[in-house]
Amino acid sequence: MLKNDSTWLARLFPFLGWWPMTRETLRADLIAGVTVALVLVPQSMAYAQLAGLPVVYGLYAAFLPVMVASLWGSLRQLHTGPTAMLSLLSAAALLPFASVGSEQFIELSVMLALMVGVLRLLLGLFRLGLVVNLLSHPVVVGFTNAAALIIGLSQLNKLINVPMPRSDSFLSDLWAVVTQLEQTHWPTVGFAFAAFLIIYGLQRFFPRAPAILVAIMVTTVASAWFGFERTASVSLASIEDASFRARLGDYTRLNEAVRNQERRLAQLQAERSRATQAARVARADLDAELDKQKVRLTALREQAFEARRHLHAVRLSRVETPTGPVFRSAGTVVEGEPAGAAYWRFAAIKGDTVSLSSGGEVVGTIPKGLPSFTLPHIAWQILLPLLPAALIMALLGFMEATSISKAISARTGQRVDTNQELIGQGLANIVGSFFQSYVVSGSFSRSALAARAGAQTGLFAIISALCVMLVILFLTPLLYHLPQAVLAVIIMFAVFGLVRIEPLLQAWRVNRVDAVIGLVTFVATLALAPALAQGILLGVGLTVAAYVVRNMRPRAEILGRRADGTLAGMDSHHLPPVSDQYVALRFDGSLDFVNVAYFEEAVLEALRRFPQAKAVLVVGSGINDMDASGEAQLRAVARQLKARGVDLYFSSLKKQVRAAFERGGLDEVIPKEHLFANKEAALAALAARYGHLASVTPPATIPSSPRPAGSS
Incomplete structure (x- = not known):
């Protein structure tokens, strides 16, 4: 009973697992928390602007949501907060409904955070984390590459200090910026280049130094000194x-x-x-x-x-x-x-x-004070149009957090509970929406930094959030002269590293259809931007369609016998058939509504090629399941063959398939003596009843049927 109570408390309050803490643990978390905070503050400000919000809303998102996700999450080194991907998705989803930066836009951003939080919480409570498998690896890679380019290139106007329109076509907006290159504000370019040199140089030669913070401090002081604004x-x-x-x-x-x-x-x-x-x-x-x-x-x-x-x-x-x-x-x-x-x-x-x-753009005045408790404004008529984008953001954010967690847990050995992580991420967004936060998720860069800094428990994330609180309360006036171009450089550093070509090349080597789907997702996401959700929905749709098509025609091949007596594909290996009196057919697919018609086609094609055959043996080691459609079609095939004087046999059926045979009463058309435990026993019985090996080798004279994809 005590054990059950302990397990229940551990699931309800995961942070109880942090105890007992030692002085060494507290010291490690303190160092990691401060280290992460040095990156969290500038990143949250930059990502807020990427979401179309004033920079202070990035600080709000880096405060309470960070704490809640840490307390109710699964991985102790995972750091939650604003991320580049979800910031861009948030802005793109809301652009059709309100002007960027307007009061209505801010209200909808908070409402979207609530929607994403509720979806993630429900997925976690009902233990539906596996739904993320709908996002195949090539689709995610294609989408991530396109989104990273969109995020990075969306900052180009800030690097040269020219306006960028917000329309229903990102590519046309980008072209509008390119046409203004002659109006480049060179002092802005100079500050951006200086920030790039500082960040790149420190990360390259002094990796332990807070490169982003140093860049912000230096450029802010220089901006105020030279009158950049x-x-x-x-x-x-x-x-x-x-x-x-x-x-x-x-x-x-x-x-x-x-x-x-x-x-x-x-x-x-x-x-x-x-x-x-x-x-x-x-x-x-x-x-x-x-x-x-x-x-x-x-x-x-x-x-x-x-x-x-x-x-x-x-x-x-x-x-x-x-x-x-x-x-x-x-x-x-x-x-x-x-x-x-x-x-x-x-x-x-x-x-x-x-x-x-006539000067450069700076962050300007940032409101002081902690976010107050405010009920999110719910625009009921926009809920349904926003639902697809919210679902995509919930799944992508969860996938991002999961991939980070698995990468870190592989080094630490800590077990990751994906459903608990969904609950933590969901609660973080829900609580954050009541304190003026927009969508948050697990951050790869900050989590990796925390792991390198030696974080031991989720306390490090709470410490980083407390540092943000101090910034909101006391330090915002010091950030007035921070150039917007520096925030743009920070975003570019964060996202251009996400562009990966090798996974798509590897997918091409493994399965070209998957690689093409990933490429189509990439192109569609770029073309449809800023409606990014449509790009990944197209990729998901193509993935499901390709999966269905593959399963509609699984591997099915007539077996022949090698010289050593073993069986293999007759056409693939140019082998003689097992016998001209019976046919051995391998079928590697479940008997369900998707492919049972192809099962019938494969059986009838085998009989067409061997018209003298008196029996068909289906080697069913690759059959994993059978549904009602499969049972009905199999019954019809057995009756059709019996009418032609051909018996139907099965071997090597799995336990669940044999059970389905019994529940469906298939022994009426396929007697139990026609079911064999393995193909050797089945072939021996058929040889005794119908005859031995064929006396000729017919593959060269028998018309060959098109082989299904994947056969060998």
């Missing part, structure tokens, strides 16, 4: 360039239109929710109104998306200043040629005040 605020009326003033007016109108449309979308969603509830009482009276609202909702979304496309053209507006001032405000002249660029770029407009920028 240069901004100005002027009134709209003070702008002397009439065409530019007109473009700003267009921007204001379009921006306000987008905001009004998004507010109207929220109102329609609330109306539809109330109408749906009322429909339970008077559904017939509200169906027509609901249909009308659906049409209006779709139209508004399309208008809002089209308006956002036009906004990008306005953001590209700039005014050359080779001959003098272009703006005058309260007697102050705002002149050109700042920080090496001969123009001011429009940044934002609020009322009649225009914000301009």
